[in-house]
Amino acid sequence: MALYLITGIGGFIGSSLARELLRRGEQVRGIDNFSTGRRENLAQILGQIDCREIDILDLEAVKSACAGVDFVLHQAAIPSVPKSVLDPIASNRANVDGTVNVLVAARDAKVKRVVYAASSSAYGDTPTLPKHEGMTPDPISPYAVAKLASERYMISFYRCYGLETVALRYFNIFGPRQDPSSPYSGVLAKFITLMLKGKQPTMFGDGEQSRDFTYIDNAVEANLLACKAPAVQVAGKVFNVATGRRVTLNETFKLLQELTSYSGTATYGEERGGDIKHSMADISLAEKHLGYKPKVNFEDGLRRTVEWYRSET
Ligand code: UD2
Numbered sequence: 001m002a003l004y005l006i007t008g009i010g011g012f013i014g015s016s017l018a019r020e021l022l023r024r025g026e027q028v029r030g031i032d033n034f035s036t037g038r039r040e041n042l043a044q045i046l047g048q049i050d051c052r053e054i055d056i057l058d059l060e061a062v063k064s065a066c067a068g069v070d071f072v073l074h075q076a077a078i079p080s081v082p083k084s085v086l087d088p089i090a091s092n093r094a095n096v097d098g099t100v101n102v103l104v105a106a107r108d109a110k111v112k113r114v115v116y117a118a119s120s121s122a123y124g125d126t127p128t129l130p131k132h133e134g135m136t137p138d139p140i141s142p143y144a145v146a147k148l149a150s151e152r153y154m155i156s157f158y159r160c161y162g163l164e165t166v167a168l169r170y171f172n173i174f175g176p177r178q179d180p181s182s183p184y185s186g187v188l189a190k191f192i193t194l195m196l197k198g199k200q201p202t203m204f205g206d207g208e209q210s211r212d213f214t215y216i217d218n219a220v221e222a223n224l225l226a227c228k229a230p231a232v233q234v235a236g237k238v239f240n241v242a243t244g245r246r247v248t249l250n251e252t253f254k255l256l257q258e259l260t261s262y263s264g265t266a267t268y269g270e271e272r273g274g275d276i277k278h279s280m281a282d283i284s285l286a287e288k289h290l291g292y293k294p295k296v297n298f299e300d301g302l303r304r305t306v307e308w309y310r311s312e313t
Contacts, residue, residue: 003027004227005069005111007056007102008076009049010037012177013117013170013219017073020220022048031056031065032076041177056098059105066109071227074102075117077147080184084143085274095146096153103157103165113164115226116154118238119147120171120212125276129246132282133169133238141274151238158236166226166234168219171242171281175216175301176308187249188213188302192309195262205271207250212242212280215301218294225290233289242281243294255299259306 004021008014009030014037018028022045030042033055042051054061056076066072077095078084084091099116106114123131124138139145154165172186180189191201222241226234253266286292296304 001025001027002070003029003068005065005072006030007072007074008032008037009051010034010039010041011075012041012175012179013173013216014073014075015041015045015177016175016216016220017075017223018042018045018049020224024224029065029069031062036078036179036182038179056101057093059101062101062105063108066105066111069106069109070112072102072106072111072114073223074099074114076102077117079143081121081141081143081274082272083184084141084146088142091142092146095143096149099150099153103153103163107157107161107163111163113166113227113235114154114157115223116150116165116167118151118154118167118169119144120169120240120242120279120281121276122148122151122169123279129278130244130280130282131240133240133285140276143274155236155238164231164235167238168222168226168241169238169281170219171212171214171240171279173214173216173219175305180309188252188305191253191256192260192306193313195256195260196306196309196313198262198264200264200267201253202267202269203249203253204269204275207253207266207268208248209275210246210248210278210280212244212246213252213298213301214242214294215296215298215304217296217301218243221295222286222290222292225292229290237289239286239290239292240281240283241286241292242283243298244281244283245298246278246280247298252302255302256306259303
C-alpha cells in the first residue's frame with residue numbers, strides 16, 4: 001500500500017483519482033483550498049481519506065502534507081482559459097508559483113514521483129493535427145503559458161534534483177462531478193446541465209471548433225500508470241492523455257440533443273478570446289511508455305456523464 005497526495009482533491013479530477021485509489025486499496029491524502037474544488041465531491045469518501053484544507057501557495061503547509069508520501073498527483077490549479085485572460089496574475093500564482101511550491105515540498109520530502117496535470121493548451125493553435133509531444137509548444141492564453149511553464153518546472157526538477165516527474169497533457173477531460181455552475185466551466189458540463197433543464201446552450205463562434213474530449217476514467221488510468229511505469233521510460237517526460245479523435249461542438253450538440261431529449265436549438269455568439277480552433281492528440285507515446293489505452297470512448301463517456309447529471313437533478 002502506498003500513500004498518494006492529491007493536490008486539488010476537491011476538484012472533479014482530484015476526487016475521481018481519490019475514489020479509484022481507494023478502490024485499489026491505496027492510502028489517500030488530499031489538499032485543497034476549496035476555491036473551485038467542492039466538498040460534495042468528497043462526501044462519500046471523507047471518512048477514508050486524510051483531507052486537509054491547504055492552499056498550495058502556503059509552502060510550509062504543503063511541506064507538512066508531503067511528509068511520508070510516496071506519490072504526488074498534482075491537480076490543483078485555476079483551470080480556465082477565459083479566467084486567465086481576465087486575471088493573468090491569479091492564474092500565474094496558482095498555476096506556476098503553486099506548482100513550484102509542490103515541487104520543492106516533494107523534493108524535500110523525498111517523494112518517489114510527482115505526476116502533473118499539464119494541458120493540451122500548450123500546443124496553441126498550430127494547424128498540425130494530431131498534436132504530438134515533439135512539436136514546439138505555442139501557448140496562447142496566460143493559462144496555457146502557465147501550464148507549460150509548470151510542465152517545464154517538472155522537467156527541471158528531474159534534471160536538477162533527480163525528483164522523478166511526469167507531465168500528462170490532458171485533452172479536455174470531462175465526466176461526472178465536473179462543475180457546471182461557473183461561466184468558466186468546461187463546455188460539456190455546461191451544455192449537459194443546461195440541456196437537461198431544457199435551456200439553450202451558447203456556442204462561442206460557429207461551433208466548428210473541435211476537441212479531443214477525454215472521459216475522466218482515461219485520465220485517472222493515465223495517472224496511475226504514470227506512477228508505476230519504469231523511470232527510464234517516463235521520468236522528466238511529457239505525455240498526451242486523450243483519445244486520439246476529435247469532435248466538433250456542433251456534432252457534440254447533436255449527440256447531446258438525443259441523450260438529453262433537448263429539442264431546441266443552440267445559439268451562436270462571439271468567439272472566445274484566447275481560444276484555439278482544433279485540438280486532437282497523437283497518443284502513441286503514452287501507449288508505448290505508459291501502456292495507456294483509452295478505456296472509454298467519447299460517446300460512452302458522454303452517455304455516462306449525462307446519466308450522472310440526470311441522476312443529480
Ligand atoms: C482548455 C484545454 C483543456 C484544459 C482546459 C481547462 C485546449 C484545447 N484545451 O480547454 O485541455 O486544460 O482548458 O479549462 O486548450 N465553449 C462554448 N460555449 C460555452 C463554453 C465553451 O462554445 O458555453 C467553447 C469554447 O469557446 C471552446 C470549447 O467550447 O472553443 C471548449 O471550451 P472549454 O472551456 O470547455 O475548454 P478549452 O478547450 O478551453
